[in-house]
Amino acid sequence: MERYSPDQMELDARDVVARAIAREVSEGRGTENGGVYLDISHRDRSFLEERLPRMVERFDExxxxxxxxxxxxxxxxxxxxxxxxxxxxxxxxxxxxYAIGETMAGVHGANRLGGNSLAETVAFGKVTGAAVADRLADGPGADADTVDRLAGQSLADTMAVANSDGTHDPVALFAELRAVLWDHAGLLREESSLQTGLERVASIRDRAADVAVGGPTSESFEFAMNLGFALDVAEAILRGARKRTESRGAHARTDATETDPSWRRNIVVERDSVGGMALSTRPVDDPSSEVQQALDAGYELDYHQLE
Ligand SMILES: Cc1cc2nc3c(=O)[nH]c(=O)nc-3n(C[C@H](O)[C@H](O)[C@H](O)COP(=O)(O)OP(=O)(O)OC[C@H]3O[C@@H](n4cnc5c(N)ncnc54)[C@H](O)[C@@H]3O)c2cc1C
Structure with missing residues (x-):
């Protein structure tokens, strides 16, 4: 880590350390399995057992x-x-x-801090739960017949996926999609690779229209259900990463390494009128006065959160 962060070394932010590992591996200095060695043997066993109990246990196994x-x-x-x-x-x-938890956007900016995801689910669970309760107190949003009709339609659409006699295995397509995101929208990104990733997603999307699916309790059914959603998310990530011609937080472009202040914007992906994806940008809001005050105070943690 001396090469990348001489002061903080391996206790620098997760994205800095992860990118350093990726660079070492891509430049041929990694292990044969595509990793690096982390040596913490200079610390006492009691320190490791107190601070990293789960890791000590896992590696012990x-x-x-x-x-x-x-x-x-x-x-x-x-x-x-x-x-x-x-x-x-x-x-x-x-x-x-309503959307809550990791599925909702906007809480962590370009780079989530360790430990803040679980804090988010608790904080927004309270806020969103109260909002849902208030809405319900106003009375049902739709009459029971409408709910039954919509639920019935949704269930029928879901069941239509079951027992399809197509060509491709949805479990294998899902694994391929994961690999595409890792290869093309992973730690280090660049224009031509993102473009190739989009082409590979389009190819998986074509094959996803012709899948072999078992009954509603089968593994292939579960994967077939999620494949369409996952393809949309993958395409949105690749398109967003291609559009953002700068590096910011966990988004690191090797062909645009600086953070560009004019990109202090969110990219919003919507369905366009012909079923494709439309991307637009909107400025990031200013922090509330309380958050700004905390930022100005320049707090630092002396304990480094690993996850
Ligand atoms: C290895 C690892 C370590 C982490 N460590 C930390 C940490 O130390 N601190 C921290 O703050 N955060 C940590 N995180 C992040 C944090 O765990 C997650 O962001 C958080 O658990 C997300 O909670 P969630 O309820 O939003 O989503 P999830 O916990 O992912 O829940 C979503 C649920 O939806 C279900 N689901 C998915 N698709 C469907 C479908 N089609 N129909 C029905 N159900 C569906 C899933 O099975 C799942 O149960 C870690 C994440 C990982 C992977």
């Missing part, structure tokens, strides 16, 4: 003693900063439809 040996590590995807646009009560622009 794998036959590696962190207090004595270096451990092999590699970055992985573990959070999506984007999500569904909601208002301050968690409501989407479809009335009575």
């Amino acid at each position: 794998l036959g590696v003693d962190m207090a004595e040996q270096p451990v092999e590590v590699a970055p992985t995807a573990h959070y999506g900063m984007g999500g569904v646009v909601v208002d301050e009560h968690g409501e989407t622009d479809v009335r009575n439809l």
Whole structure:
């Protein structure tokens, strides 16, 4: 880490360390499995057991003693900063439809801090839960017949996917989609690779229209259900990353390495009139006075959150 962050070293922010690992591996200095070694053997065993109990246990199960040996590590995807646009009560622009948790957008900016995801689910659970309760207190949003009709239609659409006698395996297509995102929209991104990723997503989308699916309790049914949603999210991520010609937070472009102040904007993806995706941008709001005050105070953590 001396090459990348001589002061903070491996205790720098997660994205900095993850990118450093990715660069070491891509430049041929990684392990044969595509990782690097993390050596924390200079700390006492008691320190590791107190601060990293789950990791000590996990590596122990794998036959590696962190207090004595270096451990092999590699970055992985573990959070999506984007999500569904909601208002301050968690409501989407479809009335009575709320989104909460990792699926909603806007709380963490370009780079979520460790530990803040679980805090978010608790904080917005309270806010959104109260808003839903208030809305329900106003009476039902639709009469029972309408709800039955819409639910029946939705169930019929879902069941239509079951027992399809198509060509492609939805489980395999899902795995391929994951690999496409990792290869083309992973830690280090650039225009031509993002473009290739979009082409690969289009190819999976074509095949997803002709899948072999079992009954409603089968694994293939579950994957077939989620494949359409996952394809939309994958395409939105790749298009957004291609449009954002700068680096910011966890979005690192090797062909646009600087943060561009004119890009202090969110990219919004909507369905266009012919079923494709339309991308637009809107400025990021200013922080509330309380948040600005906290930022101005320049708090720093002396304990580094790992996740
Ligand atoms: C390895 C790892 C470590 C992490 N560590 C931390 C940490 O230390 N601190 C922290 O703050 N955050 C951490 N995070 C992030 C945090 O765990 C998640 O952001 C958070 O759990 C998201 O909660 P959620 O309720 O929004 O979504 P989830 O917990 O993902 O819940 C979504 C649920 O929806 C279900 N679902 C999906 N599709 C369908 C469908 N079509 N129909 C019905 N149900 C469906 C899923 O099965 C799941 O149960 C970590 C994440 C990972 C992967």
